[in-house]
Amino acid sequence: MPTVTIDGQKVRIKKGLTVLDAAKKAGIWIPTLCYHPAVASEASCRLCMVELDRGDWRQLITACNYPVRQDIVVYVSSERAEKARRGVMELLLARAPESRELAALACRMGVEKTHYPSVTESQRNCILCGLCVSVCEQVIGRAAIGFAGRGAERTVAAPFRQASEDCIGCGACAAVCPVGTIKIRLHKDEREIEISPFKSRAKMVLCERCGMPMYSGQVSREAMSKVKIGRKAFTEYLRLCPKCRRTETAERFASVPVRRE
């Protein structure tokens, strides 16, 4: 097992794991935005820059995807690494000045404000970390959304910027979005769930008892197709909303005659 020396502290980790894994093990915090353990690291936000000692020179690397293959020495809190991370954060703040989540992370990094003006436009504070795209493709297996446009014009969108037919309305993208750009909207009247801003909508399953919309029908079908045992119990379980299920269970218990000694 190779040893990673981070800011003087030594940790041993399995070959092939990353500098970020090593830092976690050592209890050293490195800010990240586009990193998520469930998906492959793209290292696109460049916030996790640290310095790697190469003997006669030091190289800035991204901790989230730098594979540890032999003993290495890295610096998280060196002046150059901190300056790099702050610089990247300031650029992000200029892009998404209204994001509270981003401001909070900046604050934790000791960046109070950006000295850059806002020159690129973001779609509702989107910082293009790409987690939504990765999750949809790698975890959900749908690839309903992707990147469109180049350079500063890059955005996340469904193909041709239309509502995607591949979207099943699961909301995984909204769940991983670190800056709250993606939102789940309920349209009760139409009994639809909308993943905003992608415009895609999915029909919802209604509670059989009270009629409340519960979850996307496609998600439940998709999920059910993966259930191999106890299908009947599951189907039964998914019929009602949590509240009605509780009521029904209570009623069932109530209807059972109480035996007395």
Next chain:
Amino acid sequence: MNTAAAKFAAPADIEAFSQAVRGKIRADSKVVRVCIGTGCAAKGSRKIYELFRQAAEQSMDDVKIEAKCVGCHGFCERGPIVVVEPGEILYQRVEEPDVAEIFRETVLGGRVIERLLYEDSATGTRASKAEEIPFYAVQKRIVLENNGRIDPARITDYIAQGGYSALAKVLSSMTPEDVIAEVEASGLRGRGGGGFPTARKWRSCREAKGKPKYVVCNGDEGDPGAFMDRSIMEGNPHSVIEGMLIGAYAIGSEQGYIYVRNEYPLAVEHLGTAISQAREMGLLGKNILGGTLSFDIEINRGGGAFVCGESTALMASLEGRAGVPRAKYIHTVESGLRNKPTNLNNVETWANIPAIINRGGRWFADIGTKNSKGTKVFSLVGNVRNTGLVEVPMGITLRRIIDEIGGGVRDGKRFKAVQTGGPSGGCIPAEHLDTRVDFDELTKLGSMMGSGGMIVMDEDTCMVRVAKYFTEFLQKESCGKCTPCREGLAQMLHILGRITDGEGQVGDIVRLEELADLLEGTALCALGKTAANPVLSTIRYFRDEYDAHIRDRHCPAKECRGLFRYEIDEEACKACGICLKACPVDAITGEKKVPHVIDQDKCTLCGTCWEKCPFTAVMKV
């Protein structure tokens, strides 16, 4: 040996075939070579070829006359170019009506037509052969040697000139390790931009675990104005294929890809023809020349994005995914295309291989400087007299390229800078013109070799605008994946925009330098890492121009609108009244015989008077 439909079964067949083809060429035969490279073709050279072909067919003369299409000669500015053999007489700017005369006088009569020869504008002397023209005399052609000589659509032409003999040599007498050692001895470094030692890359890929292995040719050539690789692919496609075959043998690969940008239809066509001819003759496919090497090549047409030339983006694009770079902490020689060991080289790199094998690594290493061997092809453009494609030995000075090959700055203007290295290269000022062209020397000056763009700029060029132009190009071509490149370039462009608009702020240069530092250190791929070079090199050598814009609100080159004034030269003004009538805001006053005057308060700096004055009495100050 039959020269019609041969299929080679052994290495020795190639030499036999080559001799047979050459034996058929009669000593008294005459050839008219017409350039059909993209440059000449755009000026109608295809039609000229057709006319020569018809003339040759109808000719009653009992000697054999042949009209032939050939690839780019490099002197595109003087196209269409026609060369007549024997005598190697080079005619330039040939037009359709000239064909009959050339045929009658030169081809049949053996007389030279003075009017169509190249004339040195400085001395007035005419040159009848390429080697007498300074543009060619200073060059050293290895890669482009056969461009302009052979018909790229005929494999027999290539073989007659010694083509595929390097492959025969490799397969008959060299081990893969021998091949790599020979390339190593040549000192060849990648011509695609990075200058990475080719042999070292090959060896890493050969030693990498995993099968299959791929060899890839990078023909994306996204630099604006560059056409080195295009000319090689169009003019001598077999040299690239032969290079790849040799590489495949050395590395242990059975499948190759050539990635060509879609805007290069002729390159795609010629490569396609060359590949099928090579297959028919048994030079691609299974058990090539009866040995163990099996190898084939597919052409892939790229969408034309600049970033697709970056190795990992190119491989993603080859896989059918979006052409976006990824981290290279694991090298592509270990895990590239489809996560298999992949060796990527530039077109020109591949095209150098056959000559290195044939003439030996030592021969190649004798050309050039300590760490940069061989030649380099440049596309010389901008404000020089002779623009075009040039191949020079490494180590030649920039001055010789610009003055001797390029004929110096056009229109008697003063030289200001030469930009090398493509969009993320740098601008080199006059005081460094004696620098030798060499990977390391150019990098030391804050520029780079890049893939071989060379743009000459004269005194009327505003260097802040140049920086802005390249930054804008890179910002548009950035894939947008990573924060520093996407956001940082937008910030830089914003600052450069306000400087050229006359709204620069004190501290802007420091801000630019800070952003440059951030990009260099944190961007994901080399596009972003090097994107600040145009800005940094212009700040380094032309800081006074930045200062003039920011502090004095003045553009010394008088290119930035609003940062200079128009005035009328009293002496030169003939009081003709043309400007007075043309001025859209009536800012000019004057009467007959009285020099006119511009009212600076009214003037909107539209420049109409400057354009209209027949006596060039309107000046920018």
